[in-house]
Amino acid sequence: MALVFRNQRARPVRSLLTVLGILVATASMVLFLSFGEGLRQALAGEMTKFGPEIRVVAEGTGVFGVPNPELDQNVLDTLKAHARELGIARLFPAVVMMKGSGFDPATTFLFYGLPEGVTPKDLAPAAKLVAGRLDPHPDGAVVGKQKAEQNRLTLGKVLRLSRRAEVPVVGIVDAGNGLADSFIFVPMKLLQKVLHTDQYSVVLVYVAPGHKADEVAARIRALLPGVDAQTTSEAIKYAERAIKIGDVIRFGISLIALIVGGLLVANTVMMSVYERIREFGVMRAIGARRGFIFRLVLLEALLLAVAGGAVGVAAGYLGSWVVNLYTTHAVGLALSAVTPRLVLFSLAVALALGLSAGLLPARVASRISVVEALGRL
Amino acid sequence: MSEGDRVLYAAHLGKRYRQGEVWIDALRDFTFDFPPGVTAVVGPSGSGKTTLLNLLAGFDRPSAGEVYLAGRPLHALGEDERAGVRLAHAGFVFQSWNLLPTLSALENVAFPLLLKGVPRRERNQRARALLDEVGLGHRASHFPHQLSGGEQQRVAIARALALDPLVLFADEPTGNLDSAAGERVLELLLGQARGRRRVVLVTHDLEIAARAHRILRLKDGRLVEVRASP
Numbered sequence: 001m002a003l004v005f006r007n008q009r010a011r012p013v014r015s016l017l018t019v020l021g022i023l024v025a026t027a028s029m030v031l032f033l034s035f036g037e038g039l040r041q042a043l044a045g046e047m048t049k050f051g052p053e054i055r056v057v058a059e060g061t062g063v064f065g066v067p068n069p070e071l072d073q074n075v076l077d078t079l080k081a082h083a084r085e086l087g088i089a090r091l092f093p094a095v096v097m098m099k100g101s102g103f104d105p106a107t108t109f110l111f112y113g114l115p116e117g118v119t120p121k122d123l124a125p126a127a128k129l130v131a132g133r134l135d136p137h138p139d140g141a142v143v144g145k146q147k148a149e150q151n152r153l154t155l156g157k158v159l160r161l162s163r164r165a166e167v168p169v170v171g172i173v174d175a176g177n178g179l180a181d182s183f184i185f186v187p188m189k190l191l192q193k194v195l196h197t198d199q200y201s202v203v204l205v206y207v208a209p210g211h212k213a214d215e216v217a218a219r220i221r222a223l224l225p226g227v228d229a230q231t232t233s234e235a236i237k238y239a240e241r242a243i244k245i246g247d248v249i250r251f252g253i254s255l256i257a258l259i260v261g262g263l264l265v266a267n268t269v270m271m272s273v274y275e276r277i278r279e280f281g282v283m284r285a286i287g288a289r290r291g292f293i294f295r296l297v298l299l300e301a302l303l304l305a306v307a308g309g310a311v312g313v314a315a316g317y318l319g320s321w322v323v324n325l326y327t328t329h330a331v332g333l334a335l336s337a338v339t340p341r342l343v344l345f346s347l348a349v350a351l352a353l354g355l356s357a358g359l360l361p362a363r364v365a366s367r368i369s370v371v372e373a374l375g376r377l
Numbered sequence: 378m379s380e381g382d383r384v385l386y387a388a389h390l391g392k393r394y395r396q397g398e399v400w401i402d403a404l405r406d407f408t409f410d411f412p413p414g415v416t417a418v419v420g421p422s423g424s425g426k427t428t429l430l431n432l433l434a435g436f437d438r439p440s441a442g443e444v445y446l447a448g449r450p451l452h453a454l455g456e457d458e459r460a461g462v463r464l465a466h467a468g469f470v471f472q473s474w475n476l477l478p479t480l481s482a483l484e485n486v487a488f489p490l491l492l493k494g495v496p497r498r499e500r501n502q503r504a505r506a507l508l509d510e511v512g513l514g515h516r517a518s519h520f521p522h523q524l525s526g527g528e529q530q531r532v533a534i535a536r537a538l539a540l541d542p543l544v545l546f547a548d549e550p551t552g553n554l555d556s557a558a559g560e561r562v563l564e565l566l567l568g569q570a571r572g573r574r575r576v577v578l579v580t581h582d583l584e585i586a587a588r589a590h591r592i593l594r595l596k597d598g599r600l601v602e603v604r605a606s607p
């Protein structure tokens with residue numbers, strides 16, 4: 001084992017450069033993949049911050065889509081009438097309206113119309129009041145803290161819903177970095193007027209104790225044709241799938257860096273093998289078996305790869321932290337996360353890299369003929 | 378004669394090399410049973426001395442004939458088996474570049490013990506004793522490049538003796554040394570021919586060869602003379 005280290009010390013610059021190559025490769029992989037992990041964590045956080053377990057929307061609405069006001073009074077009444085047998089503890093309707101592109105958070109305004117008696121706390125139970133009042137009724141707007149910061153909304157500022165409808169900001173609420181933090185809550189009646197409708201976008205449902213959300217959702221779908229009941233965990237699963245596809249793509253990209261890093265290790269180890277043919281010859285002459293030489297060279301490659309991998313993970317962690325500094329500022333989410341399993345995965349990849357990069361040089365070194373090796377000076 | 382007695386024995390040993398279109402017989406029909414003591418192998422450059430040593434030590438496989446080391450038929454064994462026989466029964470001192478450059482003198486001497494699986498403490502203890510024996514106990518932690526040529530050769534001798542071999546091979550061990558240092562190395566080597574041990578000393582220096590118990594003379598790959606020293 002000491003032999004393995006000694007050789008690296010004998011050629012410090014080359015070893016260092018190789019470690020650096022692996023470092024960059026691993027760091028870039030960690031950073032790439034940390035976005036997937038960050039999204040996952042953000043998603044789980046969002047969803048658990050969201051109070052109602054089920055949202056009832058018109059059929060065809062995407063799991064993360066903004067629902068159109070297509071539910072009529074009958075849907076609400078039916079749900080209310082069968083609440084007990086469906087396993088519903090509480091429900092209320094809401095109207096949602098999006099203004100702006102939907103892509104840039106700064107120019108997108110998501111208005112959430114709440115019925116009388118319902119406050120932002122009913123959507124995000126952990127919400128805390130920052131300024132003003134919690135209830136938008138009768139004629140105000142309560143703005144999520146993040147949205148307020150993004151668009152410099154303060155109490156008294158007037159928001160324009162349409163050419164005719166305007167509301168002053170009456171409260172700012174901190175929903176804890178959740179989705180609701182970028183909502184603007186207004187009275188539902190007001191939004192219905194703006195949209196010229198008396199229908200609802202969504203009915204939000206709290207499941208009664210002792211019932212399972214997906215079972216309740218299934219019963220609602222069976223009871224009401226043309227209506228979809230989406231559960232929070234379903235939404236998470238759906239997003240999870242999208243993230244997984246992203247993971248594969250991101251890993252594919254970082255694979256290029258990894259392959260370059262692997263070639264670097266292979267090259268370094270191969271060079272040092274050629275330089276040390278005489279040395280291996282002496283070892284074999286003394287009585288070392290081929291396997292001994294093979295393991296020696298392989299361990300060298302592993303050492304380089306794992307050293308680079310470990311420092312690379314650390315660098316990736318640092319990179320992720322910097323990215324988060326930016327994204328929390330820009331979109332309010334820590335988009336990148338270096339999770340324990342990502343660290344383990346990266347180290348395993350570095351190990352595999354060293355292993356595959358070391359195999360060929362190790363084979364070459366162990367197959368050298370003793371006579372030839374000793375003949376060289 | 379039983380096989381177990383064939384400490385170092387060759388029969389009709391031959392080695393051919395191909396060089397382009399022509400075949401070179403580097404060694405032809407070499408038969409000899411090495412007795413205990415020092416056997417010098419002499420001959421002009423290119424006469425096949427190193428080729429013979431390579432075959433006797435199992436570095437290479439013969440094209441013809443048989444060779445036994447410590448009773449084991451090297452001509453019939455694979456690479457790793459021959460390595461095992463070498464580790465257990467043979468020691469080597471080459472002309473130069475004997476030592477592993479990244480290991481200290483002590484670690485170099487301990488290396489065969491490491492291969493044998495001797496635990497570290499015992500390894501270092503025995504290596505230190507061996508270094509003392511060749512008069513280099515005070516150089517234990519020096520690296521090869523910090524040692525003179527003569528000192529390097531003495532460390533190599535200590536390493537060759539680490540597992541108390543039956544056969545000690547030396548190929549021009551003093552070839553790169555001045556006469557004083559060479560003399561010291563030579564004395565050390567000749568002193569190792571004790572008990573059943575065989576020392577095979579390859580040299581082209583007849584003065585050195587004269588100090589062996591017997592001299593084998595090679596010419597064009599053939600054994601042309603076996604002579605006991607006076």
Ligand SMILES: Nc1ncnc2c1ncn2[C@@H]1O[C@H](COP(=O)(O)OP(=O)(O)O)[C@@H](O)[C@H]1O
Pocket residue numbers: 394395396401402403420421422423424425426427428429
């Ligand atoms: N690997 C080889 N390939 C071809 N010819 C070789 C090889 N090794 C040695 N020879 C030839 O075999 C002959 C004997 O060489 P060698 O045993 O090294 O002689 P010595 O050690 O007595 O100088 C020489 O003619 C040499 O050129």
Ligand SMILES: [Mg+2]
Pocket residue numbers: 426427428
């Ligand atoms: Mg020679």
